[in-house]
Amino acid sequence: MDNPLAAVGTSRCLFGENRQIKQICEIVRKVARSTGPVLIRGESGTGKEILAQAIHLQGPRAGKPFIAVNAAAIPRELFESELFGHQKGSFTGADRDRTGRFDEADGGTLFLDEIGDMAPEHQVKLLRVLQTGEVQPVGAARSHRVETRVVAATNQDLETLVEEGRFREDLYFRINLFPLTIPPLRDRREDILPLARHFAAGFARQQGWEGEVRLAPEVETLLTAYSWPGNIRELENCLHFAVTMMDGGTVGLGDLPDHVRLCQAPFAVKGGGPSAGSGGSLPREAGEVRSLAEVERAYVLAAYAALERNKTQTAKRLGISLRSLQMKLKEWGES
Numbered sequence: 001m002d003n004p005l006a007a008v009g010t011s012r013c014l015f016g017e018n019r020q021i022k023q024i025c026e027i028v029r030k031v032a033r034s035t036g037p038v039l040i041r042g043e044s045g046t047g048k049e050i051l052a053q054a055i056h057l058q059g060p061r062a063g064k065p066f067i068a069v070n071a072a073a074i075p076r077e078l079f080e081s082e083l084f085g086h087q088k089g090s091f092t093g094a095d096r097d098r099t100g101r102f103d104e105a106d107g108g109t110l111f112l113d114e115i116g117d118m119a120p121e122h123q124v125k126l127l128r129v130l131q132t133g134e135v136q137p138v139g140a141a142r143s144h145r146v147e148t149r150v151v152a153a154t155n156q157d158l159e160t161l162v163e164e165g166r167f168r169e170d171l172y173f174r175i176n177l178f179p180l181t182i183p184p185l186r187d188r189r190e191d192i193l194p195l196a197r198h199f200a201a202g203f204a205r206q207q208g209w210e211g212e213v214r215l216a217p218e219v220e221t222l223l224t225a226y227s228w229p230g231n232i233r234e235l236e237n238c239l240h241f242a243v244t245m246m247d248g249g250t251v252g253l254g255d256l257p258d259h260v261r262l263c264q265a266p267f268a269v270k271g272g273g274p275s276a277g278s279g280g281s282l283p284r285e286a287g288e289v290r291s292l293a294e295v296e297r298a299y300v301l302a303a304y305a306a307l308e309r310n311k312t313q314t315a316k317r318l319g320i321s322l323r324s325l326q327m328k329l330k331e332w333g334e335s
Contacts, residue, residue, distance in 0.1 A: 015198075016191030020183050024051070027180060032059035037130065037175045039115075040153040042182035043319040045233030048153040049111060051182060055151060056109040064108030069101050072117035079122045084129075086138035102135045105148045115175070116156035116167060127171045150175065157323040184319070185228040185235060192224050195232065199239035200251060207243065214250045222253065226260055227299060229319045297332055300325070304334070 015021070031038060032055050040048045049068055056066045074082045081091075085100030101110055118126070129135055130150060136143035152175045161167035185192065196215060204213040215223070219242075228234055238260050245255040253261055300318065304325075307313045315325040 016188060016194055018183065018188035018191050020181075021188060021191065024180060024182065027178075028054050028058055031055055031178045031180075032057075034059075034178065035147075035149050036177040037149070038151040038178040038180065039158075039176045040151065040180045040182065041158075042153070042155060043184050043231055043321075044155050045231035045319060046182040046184060047232050048155075048182060049113065051180065052109065052111040052151040052153065056149075061108045061149060065105050066109050066111065067101050067105040068111040068113065070113045071122075072114035074122075076119055076122070079119070080125060080138050083126075084135045084137050087140055091138065098137075100135060100137060102129065102146050102148050106146045107148070109149045109151055112150060112152045114154060115152040116154040116158055116161055118167075120166075120168070123168045123171050127168060127174060130171075130174050155319070155321065157321045160321075160323050185231045189224055192228070192235065193220055195235055196220075196223050196239055199236050200243055203240050203243040209243075209249065211249055213243065213246075216250055216252045218253055219251050219256065222256070222260070227296070229317070231319060297328075300328060301332065301334065304329070 028051070038052070038055060040051055042048050052068075053066060056062060069082070080086070081098060081100070083101050085098050085103055088097050112126075129146075132143070133147075134143040134145050158167055158172055158176075162169050162172050193215070197213075200213045200215065223235075223238075230237075238257055239251075241257050242251045242255040246252065300314075303318055304311075304314045307317065311325055311329070312322060315322045318325070
């Protein structure tokens with residue numbers, strides 16, 4: 001496929017015929033020429049880091065480092081040291097100098113994932129670096145300049161976080177110079193089978209299979225109908241499992257992970273998840289066919305009940321923003 005994102009990797013990529021994906025590809029070509037911050041939005045598993053890599057590889061920084069950091073995973077007390085570095089003796093345990101992530105990515109790109117989870121005091125420090133282009137290691141007497149492009153990503157609604165006072169408005173405007181939004185896989189169903197075949201072929205090659213690997217017709221039907229709450233990452237894992245389990249050159253229903261084959265969400269909570277009869281089972285007769293809106297409503301409400309009506313956990317497990325879940329529940333009279 002003629003798509004710059006397809007060149008990023010063979011096992012994890014973003015490509016397809018979806019109109020929004022094609023638009024993103026065009027924007028990537030243009031944004032890659034700039035040095036300004038980029039903000040990538042999308043649910044977990046949609047490929048935000050892959051998109052960040054594509055921006056890096058399409059631009060003049062391609063030969064420089066691409067450093068990925070999960071902002072939410074950095075302990076508060078180590079944030080400055082992790083991003084900006086520290087000097088020996090600057091705090092207990094600092095027995096040597098440390099180079100920060102900004103310096104490691106100097107001349108290249110620093111990918112900051114889950115920026116919406118960053119603590120307020122860390123947001124201030126990141127804002128200053130973006131404003132001045134300088135970092136000051138912990139314990140250092142002065143700052144120094146870095147030429148590092150920042151690409152941030154989030155699966156949260158930053159506008160809501162700004163309204164709630166949990167994310168700085170000035171930082172939001174600073175990183176939102178070039179906004180990109182990756183649609184969830186359920187909104188680009190025309191790409192599910194091309195992606196599935198791509199993953200199947202890649203994993204088959206890894207495992208020494210010769211010849212073409214096919215997907216049985218019933219597998220194609222199921223893959224297209226499934227909601228993919230884990231998005232592309234879940235689809236990739238599904239095909240990895242299926243290709244490993246298959247005995248011949250065709251992936252059958254029995255080769256798929258149980259939660260996909262039975263059209264059930266992969267919940268691991270007390271009381272289990274939504275059953276196949278809660279809106280997730282495939283229709284076997286014409287009279288059982290339901291609209292996607294009906295299936296989505298049944299699926300989400302079943303998940304909401306399974307997670308004891310905990311909105312935060314439900315949104316997280318479904319891979320959607322809390323605001324999106326709240327809007328759906330309000331629309332269905334369940335708020």
